[in-house]
Amino acid sequence: MAERNKRYSLGKIITLVLILLIPGLLHFYLRQTGENVYLDLPYLGSPLSDTTQVQPFQLINQDSLLVRFPERESITVVQFMHSDCQQFGVYMNLAMARVAKKFGEHPMVNLYSISIDSNDTPSVLKEMAKQYGTEGTNWQFLTGSEAETSRIAQDEFWLDGFADHRNNSFIHSPYFILLDSKQRIRGYYEFFTKDEVDRLVGEMILLVTELSRENKVNL
CATH class of the missing domain: 1.20.5 (Single alpha-helices involved in coiled-coils or other helix-helix interfaces)
Known part of the structure; x- marks a missing residue:
């Protein structure tokens, strides 16, 4: 024993x-x-070309200021919308507000909500911006002619975004688009699922980390 x-x-x-x-x-x-092992994000966009780089464009923001895209070297998230969207507009903007809550003051991030309705004047967008608390952040609401915003949506981002005059309505995509610092499309994300928005946030962190390393700056 x-x-x-x-x-x-x-x-x-x-x-x-x-x-x-x-x-x-x-x-x-x-x-x-x-x-550290990081996931490599794909390069997305045109099925007809090797390039996915969004070309420069100009629109007006909620403060009636001209915004020349790209404004600076940054990670960018874009959505297409209009103020009178009854289908999912509010929910899409709330999802963008979630992203802005985390990155709205980040020096390496820009957020754009682009209206495809030319009736969304700067004053209309100003009220929307107040509603979602964008003051002091890098989230801007942009507007322009319907021809130009439709061109940007379809030719640059490969998404729906146009006026349907037969039905007196506007068609726009439910996706957020993520661009890297060279304006290349790196991801599309549905706004209406938490997992997709979380995936967007995670992949933004990845690109911001890459950009900070390239520039040798602290996050």
Whole structure:
């Protein structure tokens, strides 16, 4: 019995040592040989061309100021909308507000809500901006002629965005679009699922991290 108890105690000691030792060994190994592995985001856009880079354009923001895209080297999220969207406009803007809550004051991020309705004048967009608390953030509401905003939506971002005059309505995509610092499309995200918005936020963090490393600045 004594011999059995002795073996049992020895086993307990060995088990305890292993429990204490293995995490330390793993930590040492990871510090010596481990490296961060990041997911490579795809480059998306035109099926007819190798390039996915959105070309420069100009629109007017809610403060009646001319916005020349790209304004600066930044990670950009774009949505197409209009103020009278009864189908999902409010919910889409609330989803963008979630993104703005995290990145609205980030120096490497720009957020744009582009109206495809030319009746959405700067004063109309100003009221929308107040509703969603964009003051002091990098989230801007943009407007222009229907011809230009439709062209931007369809030719640059490869999404629906146009006036349906037969039905006296506007058609626009339910997707957010993520661009990298070179204005290349890196992802499309449905606004109406939390997982998709979370995926957008996560992939924005990835691109911001890459940009900060390129510029050798702190996040």
